[in-house]
Amino acid sequence: AGIIDIEPRTGILYINGSLDWETQQVHKLQVESLDESGKTVKGPYTVTINVEDINDNPPEFNQTKYYGVVRQNSRPGKPFMYVHATDRDNPATLHAQLSYSILHHFPNPYDEMLFQIDNATGAISPSSYYLDPQKQDTFILVVSVKDMAGTTTNAFTSSVDVIITVKESLWKAPPIIYIKENSTQVHPVNISKVQSNEPGVIYGIFEKENLPRLPFSISENGDIYVTQPLDREERDNYTFFVVSKDNTGELVDKPLQIQVIVEDINDNPPVCQQDLTVIEVQENEKGGSNIGTVFATDMDKKDTLNSRLHFQIQSQEPEFPSDNLFYIQQDTGTLQLAGRSLSKRDSAKYFLKVLVTDPQFETICNVEVHVIDINDEIPIFKNSDYGSVTLAEDIPIGSVVLEIEATDGDEPATGSSLIIYQVKEGDPNNTFTIETDSETNRGFIRINKALDFETMSVYNLVINATNPEPLVEGVEYNSSSLTKLKVSVTNVEEPPAFQKPVYKTEVSEDIPVNTLVMTVEAYDPEGDSVRYSLEGDVRKWLRIDSATGQVYTASPLDRETEETYSVEVVASELSKVFLILHLSDVNDNYPQIATDYPTFFCYPVSGGERALIQATDADEQFFYSKFTFSLADEMNARNNWEISKFNATHAYLSLKHGNFEEKAYDVPIILNDNGKPPLENKVNLKVSICKCSSENSCFIEIDRQHSWPTTGQAIGILLGVLIIIGKPLRYDGAAAFLTRIHLLGEDLSSMLQNE
Numbered sequence: 223a224g225i226i227d228i229e230p231r232t233g234i235l236y237i238n239g240s241l242d243w244e245t246q247q248v249h250k251l252q253v254e255s256l257d258e259s260g261k262t263v264k265g266p267y268t269v270t271i272n273v274e275d276i277n278d279n280p281p282e283f284n285q286t287k288y289y290g291v292v293r294q295n296s297r298p299g300k301p302f303m304y305v306h307a308t309d310r311d312n313p314a315t316l317h318a319q320l321s322y323s324i325l326h327h328f329p330n331p332y333d334e335m336l337f338q339i340d341n342a343t344g345a346i347s348p349s350s351y352y353l354d355p356q357k358q359d360t361f362i363l364v365v366s367v368k369d370m371a372g373t374t375t376n377a378f379t380s381s382v383d384v385i386i387t388v389k390e391s392l393w394k395a396p397p398i399i400y401i402k403e404n405s406t407q408v409h410p411v412n413i414s415k416v417q418s419n420e421p422g423v424i425y426g427i428f429e430k431e432n433l434p435r436l437p438f439s440i441s442e443n444g445d446i447y448v449t450q451p452l453d454r455e456e457r458d459n460y461t462f463f464v465v466s467k468d469n470t471g472e473l474v475d476k477p478l479q480i481q482v483i484v485e486d487i488n489d490n491p492p493v494c495q496q497d498l499t500v501i502e503v504q505e506n507e508k509g510g511s512n513i514g515t516v517f518a519t520d521m522d523k524k525d526t527l528n529s530r531l532h533f534q535i536q537s538q539e540p541e542f543p544s545d546n547l548f549y550i551q552q553d554t555g556t557l558q559l560a561g562r563s564l565s566k567r568d569s570a571k572y573f574l575k576v577l578v579t580d581p582q583f584e585t586i587c588n589v590e591v592h593v594i595d596i597n598d599e600i601p602i603f604k605n606s607d608y609g610s611v612t613l614a615e616d617i618p619i620g621s622v623v624l625e626i627e628a629t630d631g632d633e634p635a636t637g638s639s640l641i642i643y644q645v646k647e648g649d650p651n652n653t654f655t656i657e658t659d660s661e662t663n664r665g666f667i668r669i670n671k672a673l674d675f676e677t678m679s680v681y682n683l684v685i686n687a688t689n690p691e692p693l694v695e696g697v698e699y700n701s702s703s704l705t706k707l708k709v710s711v712t713n714v715e716e717p718p719a720f721q722k723p724v725y726k727t728e729v730s731e732d733i734p735v736n737t738l739v740m741t742v743e744a745y746d747p748e749g750d751s752v753r754y755s756l757e758g759d760v761r762k763w764l765r766i767d768s769a770t771g772q773v774y775t776a777s778p779l780d781r782e783t784e785e786t787y788s789v790e791v792v793a794s795e796l797s798k799v800f801l802i803l804h805l806s807d808v809n810d811n812y813p814q815i816a817t818d819y820p821t822f823f824c825y826p827v828s829g830g831e832r833a834l835i836q837a838t839d840a841d842e843q844f845f846y847s848k849f850t851f852s853l854a855d856e857m858n859a860r861n862n863w864e865i866s867k868f869n870a871t872h873a874y875l876s877l878k879h880g881n882f883e884e885k886a887y888d889v890p891i892i893l894n895d896n897g898k899p900p901l902e903n904k905v906n907l908k909v910s911i912c913k914c915s916s917e918n919s920c921f922i923e924i925d926r927q928h929s930w931p932t933t934g935q936a937i938g939i940l941l942g943v944l945i946i947i948g949k950p951l952r953y954d955g956a957a958a959f960l961t962r963i964h965l966l967g968e969d970l971s972s973m974l975q976n977e
């Protein structure tokens with residue numbers, strides 16, 4: 223192509239022109255050397271020149287503008303269109319690796335982006351369910367594409383406009399569906415239809431409530447069916463969801479809620495409330511008197527004609543002295559005497575058949591009318607005063623307090639002689655009730671609500687006796703139908719009651735002595751003052767004000783001793799309640815070097831050996847323990863030792879040179895914890911440089927002059943030497959014992975005696 227030339231004298235190949243990877247990626251040359259006469263001396267040789275790509279082509283979209291359509295309620299993340307760009311640079315390099323993004327969209331009614339793009343594929347999808355053609359039906363997206371995978375600021379960028387139209391969703395909930403109950407159509411019956419925004423989806427139904435059965439189904443093309451006749455009296459509305467899924471089972475649209483209302487038809491007959499309604503009528507009751515009601519119900523919808531009932535007397539038995547002694551109000555079922563009073567001599571009983579109808583059904587309700595004597599006697603108490611009874615306030619509800627009795631001279635076993643006892647005065651809260659034994663007409667006064675000496679210690683009850691039937695004219699209840707009873711309530715010692723079942727609080731472990739921790743209050747039902755004391759305060763951390771229940775600290779608290787401190791508060795020596803004190807941590811413990819293992823190096827040292835040291839701290843650290851280790855700023859320390867971090871709790875101590883003597887050294891180390899605020903501690907780490915008897919142990923010869931029990935004998939003590947980097951730790955009881963000897967140093971003999 224004439225781009226590469228050769229300098230004939232020197233044989234230097236040079237480029238005259240510009241290489242372009244996109245035009246030609248490989249140049250193959252044949253080179254030969256010729257003599258003056260043009261004869262080939264050497265060659266020809268093949269020279270292959272590979273051109274390397276540089277990023278010199280910006281990406282280009284394959285369209286100058288894109289148009290897309292999205293439906294409202296499309297699932298976020300589901301692509302509805304793609305943009306595509308190409309880059310002429312070498313696809314094997316980043317130069318042609320493209321990354322798409324959305325720069326803006328216009329308008330942008332919310333603060334967040336309504337659309338998103340897959341940076342690798344250029345697929346555009348909604349990012350939320352906010353799209354609504356009623357509000358905004360067109361958007362312009364500015365989509366940009368960068369090469370270099372979008373990772374550097376030197377990438378080439380192109381952008382393009384994407385015009386998006388938002389269309390109304392096809393996927394819409396139908397309006398409320400009304401279905402007549404008890405339908406005789408052949409089921410399933412189509413009742414509605416839904417359509418997804420996407421083709422080829424799979425429709426499904428799921429219930430909102432957990433019903434024993436859901437009588438609805440949906441077909442492949444979105445038709446909704448009711449599968450069987452419905453019964454409004456069983457259930458008058460249904461709510462369920464229809465969903466559309468793709469073939470991987472993922473939701474395509476958001477579920478739609480379908481509401482069905484079951485409409486009433488008149489499919490229930492009236493029902494008599496009682497198989498037989500019995501009504502008593504006194505001989506003297508006048509024509510027109512209201513004597514009772516026939517009750518009937520209808521399960522069809524209330525307040526509609528379907529449940530509207532009509533009453534009508536169909537027959538009267540006997541029809542003596544006339545066939546129309548009774549009258550019924552046709553809309554209410556109320557029975558009245560038609561024209562005249564009844565007489566027992568004519569008939570003591572009448573049987574009525576009452577026809578109850580709704581617009582479609584009819585039912586017969588049976589009524590028996592008993593003609594009874596007139597109510598011309600009042601109930602008269604045997605005692606006009608039952609004196610007094612004394613009850614303990616804790617008497618159980620339902621207990622019988624007293625039996626009372628009145629008598630009535632009217633016809634037995636009728637409403638003229640039956641007695642109703644009531645407390646007329648002295649019992650505002652219905653603490654007592656009275657039941658009548660209908661056979662004996664005796665009354666039983668019972669406890670209806672708990673007595674309480676503190677609110678009411680004496681009841682002066684006035685009790686009356688009446689009949690369910692009205693008295694005849696001219697007769698009235700008088701004081702003979704009244705009686706009296708005095709009820710005295712005695713006190714039962716009740717323990718004071720605490721306001722809470724348990725008292726809990728959290729305090730910081732560093733609060734000063736005499737700080738008020740909390741107030742525990744108990745209430746005495748008798749109104750006496752309550753005395754407080756503490757039990758189980760084993761650490762003597764607390765005291766209580768015996769009169770007020772205020773609890774104070776009595777000595778310094780310490781979370782590291784006990785994190786949750788529990789005592790009991792005793793009220794008037796009768797009731798107890800737990801008081802639980804949770805101590806929150808304060809960073810009040812200095813970090814320390816763990817002394818489980820001695821630190822040593824085997825003599826002679828060569829420099830560079832290292833040993834692991836560990837820090838500990840009794841405080842609750844912030845999430846986890848974390849320490850920093852450093853050498854104190856002292857000349858010797860810096861010259862001899864070096865500390866490097868191993869992990870959050872361990873560090874390496876290493877020797878900087880080989881000139882250590884066989885003795886114990888003190889290494890000044892500064893430890894910091896990660897409490898809030900952090901604490902710093904300077905510790906002296908004892909490090910032995912000792913002769914080692916074996917790889918793992920340090921051999922120390924005990925000084926003969928020391929008051930050792932078996933004098934005159936040199937004893938070697940093997941110190942358990944456990945820390946060898948890179949080898950598992952070993953630890954045993956004997957080593958632990960010997961370790962302690964070593965650490966105690968001067969106290970050796972006294973300790974041995976104690977042991």
Ligand SMILES: *[C@@H]1O[C@H](CO)[C@@H](O)[C@H](O)[C@H]1NC(C)=O
Pocket residue numbers: 227238239
């Ligand atoms: C370099 O190329 C130009 C034309 O592109 C030509 O005129 C010129 O002679 C070339 N130079 C050499 C040294 O070949």
Ligand SMILES: *[C@@H]1O[C@H](CO)[C@@H](O)[C@H](O)[C@H]1NC(C)=O
Pocket residue numbers: 321341342371372373
């Ligand atoms: C492209 O998207 C993927 C995940 O969707 C993300 O991990 C990656 O960082 C994105 N790349 C760029 C350049 O934004």
Ligand SMILES: *[C@@H]1O[C@H](CO)[C@@H](O)[C@H](O)[C@H]1NC(C)=O
Pocket residue numbers: 404453488489
């Ligand atoms: C349906 O109606 C018929 C009469 O129309 C009735 O006999 C039947 O009990 C009704 N079914 C239900 C479930 O109400």
Ligand SMILES: *[C@@H]1O[C@H](CO)[C@@H](O)[C@H](O)[C@H]1NC(C)=O
Pocket residue numbers: 650651677678
């Ligand atoms: C009746 O009830 C009210 C409200 O519970 C109470 O304040 C009052 O002390 C009660 N009286 C008696 C006599 O029990």
Ligand SMILES: *[C@@H]1O[C@H](CO)[C@@H](O)[C@H](O)[C@H]1NC(C)=O
Pocket residue numbers: 599600697700701702
């Ligand atoms: C109450 O009335 C009855 C008759 O109904 C009578 O015998 C009785 O003496 C009366 N009692 C009083 C206290 O007047």
